[in-house]
Amino acid sequence: MLFRRENATLEKTLGTTHMTEQNRRWLLASRPQGMIKDSDFTLDTGPVPRAGEGEFVVRVTHLSFDPTQRGWLGGDTYLPAVKIGDPVRAGGIGQVVESHHPGFAVGDVVQGTFGWQEYAVSAGTTETGPVTKLHAGVTPEQALGVFGVTGLTAWFGLTDVGRPQPGDTVLVSGAAGATGSVVVQVAKALGCTVIGIAGGPDKCRWVVESAGADACIDYRSENVARRIKELAPRGVHVVFENVGGAILDAALLNIRKGARVVLCGGISSYNDTGDSRSGLNNYMQLTVMRARMEGFIILDYGARFGEGVQALAKLMAEGKLVTAVDMQEGFENCPATLRRLFEGKNVGKQLLKVADPV
Ligand SMILES: NC(=O)c1ccc[n+]([C@@H]2O[C@H](COP(=O)([O-])OP(=O)(O)OC[C@H]3O[C@@H](n4cnc5c(N)ncnc54)[C@H](OP(=O)(O)O)[C@@H]3O)[C@@H](O)[C@H]2O)c1
Structure with missing residues (x-):
């Protein structure tokens, strides 16, 4: 009973938040030549997407930055190139804020290729594989880094x-x-x-x-x-x-x-x-x-x-593995955070915190 009441409160909090907010997305404007520039992308603002039948909406909290993203922007590699006008492909962690999917509930903390956007709609799979729930005790830093x-x-x-x-x-x-x-x-x-x-x-x-x-x-x-x-x-x-x-x-x-x-x-x-x-x-x-x-x-x-x-x-x-995480902050800093990898500014895993989990 208590569990149900807590869930209902969480649902209300997350649901209210996501319906009053806007969704910002970094879209690919043109294929970069040389080092990526802010002008290779457009910062787009629009309504938060809603989940259709069999879908759920994720509020992205953390994004992963990986050198391979540069390849995805340039053309076809082992994955198709990111299309001009699409959000930049990126792995991330987020929290489910609306769900019409039997496998995902509001409040679930999930991992998937959600891209450079504050809210993403999913039916349970993304371009690089299934959306998964984080195991208890695993932090977003670990899920995107050492265990990712x-x-x-x-x-x-x-x-x-x-x-x-x-x-x-x-x-x-x-x-x-x-x-x-x-x-x-x-x-x-x-x-x-x-x-x-x-x-x-x-x-x-x-x-x-x-x-x-x-x-x-x-x-x-x-x-x-x-x-x-x-x-x-x-x-x-x-x-x-x-x-x-x-x-x-x-x-x-x-x-x-x-x-x-x-x-x-x-x-x-x-x-x-x-x-x-x-x-x-x-x-x-x-x-x-x-x-x-x-x-x-x-x-x-x-x-x-x-x-x-x-x-x-x-x-x-066994104490044989330490990890370093370079956590930047602010969704507006997506292009600059990707550049850090090519400027050698990061020590350890390059991440960006987009929002605090509720
Ligand atoms: N095959 C796969 O499936 C797979 C999967 C993941 C990653 N990778 C590859 O693994 C490598 C490391 O990726 P990561 O995510 O762990 O990134 P990372 O090593 O955390 O960050 C990139 C680092 O590369 C160095 N660097 C950048 N430009 C350089 C240059 N011109 N010359 C020499 N060093 C340069 C910088 O370190 P310094 O300051 O030391 O220069 C920078 O900090 C990348 O090549 C990536 O594509 C491959």
Whole structure:
């Protein structure tokens, strides 16, 4: 009885709020050329959408910012390009404020690809998979970060594609970032020696002192190829590549026989236009060293996400996994928050708080 009364109160609060508010959406105005600009988007204001039969309305509270969004804006990738005039595609967390769907009730805290909008309508699935309810005790920061696409990319990319053995040396670029910092810690937990690469002394200090890498190379001030050689004179067994370009070239010069190069991402080229794209110089090292370079897309591991979350939660419970979150605030700051990833301003997972949960 008490439960029903509390729910009714919550429904009234959420329902009243969402009916009196407007819905702001950041729509794609044109395909960005180079670094994204505010003028690539339009801030649109309109009525809050209502749920039809079999649908529910989500009030978005947190948005995830991921380098892959830059690719989605530019053209077709492993997902179709965001259409001009549509809200920018993005993962998020929110609270159900109206529901005509049997599986979702007002007040449920849910996760899905809701996009850059304050309110989203859903029938239970989004472009990247089903809308899910957050497990009790899991925070939005964890759901979008270490237990979300970010942490799972680190887990499956390293353990399934890189397959390091205890005692191996693992090189991780983008090591102070959301994915890279988890890779560093998983590799340490697996008994590897870990060398990180990150931009600037503060990030490098964090990678060693907080994430626990054995060393970190500051690519902004050091010669990366020479430093890898000094730190791993016999070469590295696994490269976990988040950056690409010159950093991947430096890594390839330092792989040992039978190495595995995990091509997780190449953020250094995501803003390049056709003319400014350049290839790798040292790819023949893969032949010389009988090495393997392999890409992957985390969405292909959907059926195994539960297994990955369990493994990451265990590491966390054992005190072997710390996470950093860079939480910006304000829906109006969506474009600027996405830019932070390409300016290297974030340490750890880049999120934006859009609203407080009720
Ligand atoms: N394959 C998949 O399924 C999958 C899934 C998720 C993510 N990813 C990839 O994983 C990588 C990391 O993503 P994330 O979400 O964890 O982002 P992140 O590492 O938290 O943030 C991006 C970082 O990249 C670095 N960076 C940006 N521009 C750079 C440049 N020109 N040269 C060198 N470093 C640069 C910056 O760090 P510094 O300050 O250290 O430069 C920045 O903080 C990305 O390449 C992403 O596309 C792939």
